[in-house]
Amino acid sequence: MFRSPKSTFALVLFACLAPGVCYAQGYQIGTAATAVEIAGWDIDIRPDGKGLPAGSGNAVNGEETYETFCASCHGVFGEGEGRWPVLTGGEGTLADDRPVKTVGSYWPYASTLFDYIRRAMPFNAPMSLNDQQVYDTTAYVLYMNDIIEEDFELSQDNLAHVEMPNQGGFYVDNRPDVANPRCMVNCADPDSMMMQSSLAGVTPIGHFVEGADAPAASHSGQDELEASKEAERKAAITGEELVAPVAQEATAMSDQAMAGEATYKAACGVCHTSGLAGAPKVDDADAWSERIQQGTDLLIIHALQGYAGAEGYMPAKGGRADLSDEAVTNAVLFMVESQQ
Amino acid sequence: MNTPSTQQLLQTMQDASGHLTTNDRRNFLRRGVSYVAGAAALGGVSVTSASGLTSNLPPNEPQWGRQLGTGVVENPYGFPSRHEAQVVRRTVPWLTAESISSISMSPIQDLKGIITPNGLVFERYHAGVPDINPDEHRLMIHGLVDNPLIFTMEDLMRFPSVSEIKFIECPANGGMEWRGPQMEALQFTHGMLSCCEWTGVPLKVLLDAAGVQTEGKWILAEGADGAHMSRSIPIEKILDDTLVVYAQNGEMLRPEQGYPLRLLNPGWEGNTSIKWLRRIEVGDQPWHHREETSKYTDLMADGRARRFTFVQECNSVITNPCPENPIRSKGFLEIEGIAWTGRGKIKGVDISFDGGISWRPAQLKGLVLDKALTRFSLHSQWQGEPWLIQSRAYDETGYVQPTLAQLRDQRGVNSIYHKNSIHTWQVGPTGEVKNVQIT
Numbered sequence: 001m002f003r004s005p006k007s008t009f010a011l012v013l014f015a016c017l018a019p020g021v022c023y024a025q026g027y028q029i030g031t032a033a034t035a036v037e038i039a040g041w042d043i044d045i046r047p048d049g050k051g052l053p054a055g056s057g058n059a060v061n062g063e064e065t066y067e068t069f070c071a072s073c074h075g076v077f078g079e080g081e082g083r084w085p086v087l088t089g090g091e092g093t094l095a096d097d098r099p100v101k102t103v104g105s106y107w108p109y110a111s112t113l114f115d116y117i118r119r120a121m122p123f124n125a126p127m128s129l130n131d132q133q134v135y136d137t138t139a140y141v142l143y144m145n146d147i148i149e150e151d152f153e154l155s156q157d158n159l160a161h162v163e164m165p166n167q168g169g170f171y172v173d174n175r176p177d178v179a180n181p182r183c184m185v186n187c188a189d190p191d192s193m194m195m196q197s198s199l200a201g202v203t204p205i206g207h208f209v210e211g212a213d214a215p216a217a218s219h220s221g222q223d224e225l226e227a228s229k230e231a232e233r234k235a236a237i238t239g240e241e242l243v244a245p246v247a248q249e250a251t252a253m254s255d256q257a258m259a260g261e262a263t264y265k266a267a268c269g270v271c272h273t274s275g276l277a278g279a280p281k282v283d284d285a286d287a288w289s290e291r292i293q294q295g296t297d298l299l300i301i302h303a304l305q306g307y308a309g310a311e312g313y314m315p316a317k318g319g320r321a322d323l324s325d326e327a328v329t330n331a332v333l334f335m336v337e338s339q340q
Numbered sequence: 341m342n343t344p345s346t347q348q349l350l351q352t353m354q355d356a357s358g359h360l361t362t363n364d365r366r367n368f369l370r371r372g373v374s375y376v377a378g379a380a381a382l383g384g385v386s387v388t389s390a391s392g393l394t395s396n397l398p399p400n401e402p403q404w405g406r407q408l409g410t411g412v413v414e415n416p417y418g419f420p421s422r423h424e425a426q427v428v429r430r431t432v433p434w435l436t437a438e439s440i441s442s443i444s445m446s447p448i449q450d451l452k453g454i455i456t457p458n459g460l461v462f463e464r465y466h467a468g469v470p471d472i473n474p475d476e477h478r479l480m481i482h483g484l485v486d487n488p489l490i491f492t493m494e495d496l497m498r499f500p501s502v503s504e505i506k507f508i509e510c511p512a513n514g515g516m517e518w519r520g521p522q523m524e525a526l527q528f529t530h531g532m533l534s535c536c537e538w539t540g541v542p543l544k545v546l547l548d549a550a551g552v553q554t555e556g557k558w559i560l561a562e563g564a565d566g567a568h569m570s571r572s573i574p575i576e577k578i579l580d581d582t583l584v585v586y587a588q589n590g591e592m593l594r595p596e597q598g599y600p601l602r603l604l605n606p607g608w609e610g611n612t613s614i615k616w617l618r619r620i621e622v623g624d625q626p627w628h629h630r631e632e633t634s635k636y637t638d639l640m641a642d643g644r645a646r647r648f649t650f651v652q653e654c655n656s657v658i659t660n661p662c663p664e665n666p667i668r669s670k671g672f673l674e675i676e677g678i679a680w681t682g683r684g685k686i687k688g689v690d691i692s693f694d695g696g697i698s699w700r701p702a703q704l705k706g707l708v709l710d711k712a713l714t715r716f717s718l719h720s721q722w723q724g725e726p727w728l729i730q731s732r733a734y735d736e737t738g739y740v741q742p743t744l745a746q747l748r749d750q751r752g753v754n755s756i757y758h759k760n761s762i763h764t765w766q767v768g769p770t771g772e773v774k775n776v777q778i779t
Contacts, residue, residue, distance in 0.1 A: 026548065026549055027498070027499060027545075027549060029491070029495050029498050029549065030489040030490060030491045030495050030549060031489065031490050031495075032487065032488065032489065032490075033480050033481070033482055033488035033489055033490045037480070037490065038480065038482045038488060041480055041618070041619055042482065042619075042621065043568065044560055044562070044570065044621065044627055044629070045627075046623070046625070046627050046628070047627075047628050048625075073437075082437055083434070083436065083437040084437045094639060094643035094644075094645075095641065095642055095643030099639060099643070099754055101634065101639070103634075106633075106634060106645075107633055107634055108628065108633055109628050109633065111628070112629055112633050112634070115627070116629065116630040119567070119568035119570065120466070120467065120566065120567045120568055120630075123440075123441070123467070126467065126566040126567065126568065127566075127568070169643065169644050169645055170633070170644065170645050170646070170647045171644060171645075171646060172646070172647060172648055173646050173647065173648050173649040173650065173651075174646065175646075175649065175651070175653065175758075176653065176739055177750045177751070178742040178746040178747060178749075178750055179740075180732075180740040180741065180742040180743060180746055181740065182690070182732075182734055182740050184690070184698065184699045184700070185697075185698050185699075186697065186698070187692075187697055187698065187699065188695070188696045188697045190697060193695060193696075193697075193779070194778070194779050195695070195728070195764075195766075195776050195777070195778055196520050196521060196776060196777045196779070197521065197766075197774060197775075197776050198521040198522055198523065198524050198774060198775045199520070199521070200524070202434075202522050202523075202524075203432065203522070203523050203524040203525055203528055204430065204431075204432060204433070204528075205524050205525050207426055207430070208426075208525070208663075208664050215432075215433065215434060216433055217430060217431070217433070218431070218433055219431070219433045219436075219439040219442070220439075221433065222433035222434055266468075270438065270440070273438070274437075274438060
């Protein structure tokens with residue numbers, strides 16, 4: 001297409017429009033990409049299987065990988081935690097009033113699942129899984145959606161042949177799909193017009209409406225709001241008295257803790273700001289005081305090596321195997337010292 | 341302007357929804373002037389400053405005229421006045437699980453002209469903003485090309501540059517309101533929208549350098565961020581107007597906007613303009629990746645879904661008045677707003693005061709550019725009457741912005757994306773403005 005006479009002519013003309021030099025041969029800018037360089041970055045997978053790496057995997061092995069790296073957000077059964085994406089269920093709901101769009105009910109190609117897990121998951125550690133883990137996890141998510149059997153060996157050769165339930169459910173954009181005439185008078189019948197007003201209390205409008213019954217304006221604020229509502233709900237059931245958090249003066253952090261803040265934000269905060277997977281929230285002093293009593297060293301060991309407790313699960317280094325022990329240690333100190 | 345039947349309608353609506361126009365009369369603008377005070381001003385009461393002090397007002401010499409200000413390079417990179425601190429991006433936290441994969445909205449209620457300042461361009465990240473060293477950033481072009489190439493930033497900036505003013509809009513703009521109105525502010529109903537002057541190189545120039553093979557019909561564009569955000573783009577778009585850009589509004593891209601390099605597909609849904617662009621692969625078919633199957637596909641009422649819904653169709657909204665900008669004075673009122681279309685230029689905008697029963701043309705003002713925000717204006721008078729005010733844009737293809745009822749008839753209410761219907765503000769007797777829907 002770019003080698004058509006017209007296109008070449010346009011380029012030459014364009015290049016010669018600049019006074020001085022005319023590059024009839026083009027610009028000669030850039031360097032050749034080597035096969036090795038391309039192989040390192042060429043991560044994409046297509047529905048026909050192009051791009052899949054050699055190898056295979058299955059749901060039996062995928063279960064552990066999934067529970068280690070995925071379940072904290074997507075739920076042990078793919079049901080989704082909080083507002084994180086639901087992966088399973090929803091079959092037959094796409095035409096319902098409230099459709100549930102999941103891998104099983106909506107995604108048209110299995111290749112998309114492999115591609116996306118490899119390029120973007122786990123959320124806090126993208127590109128950290130090896131091909132074997134990606135095959136296993138892909139197989140497990142397909143298995144949870146009843147698309148393949150538990151012992152099906154998903155491979156470079158057969159992934160493109162896995163048929164997804166909603167593969168035929170898509171068609172190419174056919175807009176414009178409405179034609180509104182540019183009417184100027186008597187364009188609507190007043191007798192049949194209906195007016196609906198906005199729901200109050202769902203928009204963060206505190207910045208221009210004083211005293212508005214508005215939700216929080218930030219994600220951390222929203223988390224706090226939901227946590228306090230949850231605490232109220234539980235207190236109403238248990239009869240326990242709600243203790244308002246006591247504001248304390250911030251004390252200076254150690255250099256190590258301050259150095260850990262960046263790691264906390266990039267790696268730990270996904271779970272430790274929201275309490276995902278039972279993670280103690282950084283602003284939940286009670287949850288931390290119990291843990292700090294066990295000694296900071298033990299917390300660091302748990303963070304480095306992983307830990308499974310009654311309330312949740314902490315993968316080694318939070319799933320970020322690439323982090324140094326020092327970075328993880330500093331991030332733990334940041335969270336611990338944030339309690340003081 | 342209003343026919344008797346329209347007046348009746350408005351009265352009926354006022355009566356039927358009395359709580360709408362009264363429930364927030366207690367509201368005061370943080371700027372310090374209440375609606376009531378604004379009304380009092382009409383009666384000849386002199387206007388005082390928001391702080392209530394008069395020492396800086398005539399006939400007194402203001403305090404800042406009796407002393408020195410700060411010197412040059414006090415702020416080597418300047419900031420807006422501290423009195424503009426309310427003009428910021430905002431988010432609706434419950435829309436997303438957390439802030440790293442989330443969206444914020446531009447304060448379009450406060451913006452003038454058609455250019456969005458760099459610090460106020462709406463944000464959409466799928467894995468947060470990466471911190472990229474431009475010396476270590478590369479753009480790779482490979483696939484169905486004769487000469488796979490790698491460009492440094494220095495390489496890319498050697499190509500002849502082009503600068504174009506284009507809007508970028510998230511296809512989910514307005515998407516919270518398919519079922520009914522629920523956002524009480526313009527920033528949240530329409531703020532996933534910005535417009536900048538972008539500088540870079542046409543992608544077709546780079547692809548020419550690589551030599552696209554005849555089977556090459558699509559490209560995959562991919563980001564260097566943790567999401568490695570990827571979209572398939574048909575080659576026709578690239579031949580038309582796709583740019584690889586490194587600057588916005590005269591300076592290098594902001595990190596939030598893809599520093600040091602992003603794609604720009606003018607007029608198309610924003611997510612196709614891949615940020616932190618690191619790789620272009622040429623292929624013979626689309627890739628059907630997550631952001632073009634699971635997301636950014638439009639689910640119709642029958643349970644089937646449209647894919648590759650690239651273009652942002654003709655749309656408009658009134659920015660003055662709006663919920664954040666209530667009418668503060670009776671008398672002259674410039675009704676202003678913005679219109680845009682992904683199919684070319686805005687041809688015109690009509691305004692209705694009666695919920696769409698009758699319309700009159702507004703004026704386009706300032707620059708009217710291809711796939712750019714276009715400002716419209718109608719000089720009017722307001723004497724306290726209730727309005728159901730709407731704007732309706734049409735573009736050079738003849739497409740007229742549709743009603744919500746027309747869109748729902750075609751699509752149902754579950755498509756999330758591409759809701760470009762005529763928007764209604766209800767102006768109450770004290771000048772307050774509410775978001776409502778007329779069907």
